[in-house]
Amino acid sequence: MSDTHPAIKKGRKFDQVVEGARTVFLRDGFEGASVDDIAREAGVSKATLYSYFPDKRVLFLEIAAQETKRQADAFEERMDENLSPEALLPNVGRKILDFILSDFGQAVFRIAVSESDRFPELGRKYYESGPALVAKRLSQYLASCTARGELEIDDIELAAEQFGELCKARLQSRRLFQACCDIDDSEKQKVIDGAVHMFLCCYGVRK
Amino acid sequence: MSDTHPAIKKGRKFDQVVEGARTVFLRDGFEGASVDDIAREAGVSKATLYSYFPDKRVLFLEIAAQETKRQADAFEERMDENLSPEALLPNVGRKILDFILSDFGQAVFRIAVSESDRFPELGRKYYESGPALVAKRLSQYLASCTARGELEIDDIELAAEQFGELCKARLQSRRLFQACCDIDDSEKQKVIDGAVHMFLCCYGVRK
DNA sequence: GCATTTCTGAACTCAACAGTTTAGTTTAAA
DNA sequence: TTTAAACTAAACTGTTGAGTTCAGAAATGC
Known part of the structure; x- marks a missing residue:
């Protein structure tokens, strides 16, 4: 999470992004989830989301790793x-x-x-x-x-x-x-x- | 199949369509499969495909029913x-x-x-x-x-x-x-x- | 207060894809 | 050989969704 890799975390909304992604990915799967959905669910702008993760794939893998x-x-x-x-x-x-x-x-x-x-x-x-x-x-x-x-x-x-x-x-x-x-x-x-x-x-x- | 519901079958390429759809759906899932892929795999034009099935969903359900x-x-x-x-x-x-x-x-x-x-x-x-x-x-x-x-x-x-x-x-x-x-x-x-x-x-x- | 970083939101590009249309070609049966 | 049905290729529409951009707002640190 944020605490384990503080280098990755640059801003205050990192956890919100992860939390939103978690909700939406678990509900809708990878294809089913849209980045807009995730941003909305996280209460964050898409730009913010993309400032943390280079693409949807990487975000998904982060969530998957956390959940396993x-x-x-x-x-x-x-x-x-x-x-x-x-x-x-x-x-x-x-x-x-x-x-x-x-x-x-x-x-x-x-x-x-x-x-x-x-x-x-x-x-x-x-x-x-x-x-x-x-x-x-x-x-x-x-x-x-x-x-x-x-x-x-x-x-x-x-x-x-x-x-x-x-x-x-x-x-x-x-x-x-x-x-x-x-x-x-x-x-x-x-x-x-x-x-x-x-x-x-x-x-x-x-x- | 074609023999059981001859009313549905209007043309000679029905089986090709179904066969192509079977291959692609089983390989790629519903979202992962594109209708263009299916048509190509079936060796059939998209128009022909759509003359048999009103939409992708129905085609998928047909295949799923057959496979179960x-x-x-x-x-x-x-x-x-x-x-x-x-x-x-x-x-x-x-x-x-x-x-x-x-x-x-x-x-x-x-x-x-x-x-x-x-x-x-x-x-x-x-x-x-x-x-x-x-x-x-x-x-x-x-x-x-x-x-x-x-x-x-x-x-x-x-x-x-x-x-x-x-x-x-x-x-x-x-x-x-x-x-x-x-x-x-x-x-x-x-x-x-x-x-x-x-x-x-x-x-x-x-x- | 002032500067810097972080965030916003809305508009944008670009690609993929479902489904349609059309003008023309093939097939098969009579 | 004629005719009708089946089929084709390709271009087209409209939508959705990933990822970008940017001018400005909000939070944070000093």
Whole structure:
């Protein structure tokens, strides 16, 4: 942001520009967003906007970088490795699902999918700071569980990705393709419970 | 196509137009495609194109409808209900995964995601003729397995969706976000085996 | 107060693109 | 071979949107 690269920030309305761009790009995508829209939303003149960013592309990439970072931060917190899978997985699952179904999660996903052709870097960054990061954190936790003998997993990374996948079952596509109005809480819980059950069924140690 | 609605088809180049539009729309999306491009790709003049379709939107929806139907056809064949899950699931999983990773599957998914805001109908249709259809067919099969006592499932539809989800683990996003060059066969097989194993582990009857 | 930097807004250029028109050419069928 | 329908090429209109320019207004620092 402005604080990290003060050299880039020359004026007082930098943050307004970024904030406006964020709103409009997340709402309309790259092509869909017009620079005039962004300037209006930011409460700033076009000339000001162009004094900060050389073109629309660069502005977009700046926003995309910020948002993937924001996404990464949402998952960066380490999991408590001492908790049992029975206790921890439902919470993690719920967090993943809530994020995916949130307006922000949907918007970022949509942008990443539709623009990763035009901006390959963006696709990779989204992947690294989203799905890959979650899988990595989860893998670390699962490894400690297997070390403690609470789980039995041969391919830990695959297991982590399977769990992530199971949490999205049904609901991600339903929301993405507007196949439903809204998703109530009990339905989310059913999916999470199913994911945890299936996971422990497969990788839990026999009692 | 032309044969199903001969009333719409007035001239001999109808199919060329559709074919060209298909190529360009799948490659560039709705905004990214220009009508001049389509006409050039189709080997047809713009006037001819506009003699068939009133505007770009309608042309796009025609293509989208065709492609979702094509997608549906790929999964329409009934599964052999007499096969055991151990025998059938790996094949089904492989089919799902291959489709998702194919150029066509990727292109249609990408279009559906990025245009379902502009064309809500498209999103719904994609969903119905893709994920929902697969889940439905799979549910029917799983029901017959539980009836035979080969599987033990309480929520059959959820189970079907879980299996579908497991088959995409890791590889769909990897491909979608260009986080890899290409995906070799052994990796696909590993994911499918993992999916089948997990599924049977959870829903298979104890032996 | 005065000077400097930042910002404004409105008008502008330029290119791309959707859709139309027209005058003339090709095709195919009778 | 004639005729009508289908098609073409190319020029044209109107719009939208990216990026620029500039004369002047507002904020900031001294």
